[in-house]
Amino acid sequence: MISLSAAMLATFRRDLLLAYRAKGELLNPLMFFLIVSSLFPLAVSPDPEFLGSIAPGIIWVGALLATLLSLDLLFKADHDDGTLEQFLLMPQPLVFLVLSKILAHWCIAGLPLVIVAPLLGVMLGLPENAYFALMMSLLLGTPILSLLGAIGAGLTVGLKKGGMLLPLLILPLYIPVLIFGASAVQSAGQGMAINGHIAFLGAYLFFTLAVCPLATVAALKLSVAR
């Protein structure tokens, strides 16, 4: 029997490799992020000053929705080809394997958003002193989105009517992240301190890191029993 850390690493590498083999799918959430964010200047106003003031909100909502769309990557393929059942049968505790799957999901879906966000910041006229806050808040916030989203993905995997359901379950839970993330960027743009926001996001990250994998495992066991 291989050790837990080896199993976790193998799971992590497998998910990254699978994502790398299907690069097209990988880019979809990212392109969605870009398109959704550029709808706002068209819909609201291209005035740079006005755009700069709502840019934190636009970027954060865009990141939220893009993560939501990418949650399908987490368990769906594994459920369809039966891999998920094999995961449940593995001797290693499922919580840790799920955790490394979520981490892999963040590397695939969350990290690219963090990297592209400054580009959107430039396009939306984000104030110069807000870029550090933007990167920091997204770096701490997007893993939370993956962790919370995993619960919803676990509950809805394999459901025929799952598509519209997932946002309904998960979006209300995303609200604290959205509030603190977007207001961190906003405060930084106005030259205010962001320690409090960053501290909250960090605390919330560790909290969800401890709780969400457990809830996801409970949800996955139900979904496989179905």
Next chain:
Amino acid sequence: MWNYLKRLYHKMGSPKWFYDISNKWLPWLIGVGCLLMGVGLVWGLAYAPADYLQGNSFRIIYIHVPAAIVAQSCYMLMAVAGLVAMVWRMKIAFWVMRAAAPIGVSVTAIALFTGAIWGKPTWGTWWVWDARLTSMLILLFLYFGVIALYNAIEDDELANKAGAILSIVGVINIPIIKYSVEWWNTLHQPATITLTKKPTMAPEMFIPLVLTIVGFYCWFAVWLILRTQNEILWRERRTKWVQQVTNHVL
């Protein structure tokens, strides 16, 4: 005492026992609920003095606040029932949870609706994005999620378990959501009743409010029991005692 509670708990697990005992509670709950609501509403709407700032428009508090409190308790109840059901595999708890979800939606909707009506004369607009209205709106969204999950999963037993997981996750997040929303915006007048401090309302306004709150809880309990009883009769429809009960009624 402990043994008594344990016995009560085991009895609670029996659908038939729950059905019979709740039938005995119902007339009392209905009676007390109607009495309290009647006295509280007449007192509050007709006899309590008008607010020095808001005039008579504050009187909607006697519907709004009870609805808002019950709406929050209902989600707590769902989560506790969900936890009991998941840990001790108690099927009644699953059914209570399932019965509570639509009630929670209606009561939250009542709270939001009366809040909007109250907001019009007080703030001059139907909707303000203040902390407590926003928290109630998010609570409504959390209820929507649970109900949507119930509707999406065809197998009832699995749907019950999935709903339990979701409401437990939701209840852990509620304080975080509430805190973050409050931090985001505090425009509202401070909370009307706090359990720790003396009420800032005049007693002749405050007592009818307490009456309506307790009355609302009684009505909530009646509603919940009736829905749970329906659920019990449907789930246990093949058992002898249910067939006896329904034959007796028919």
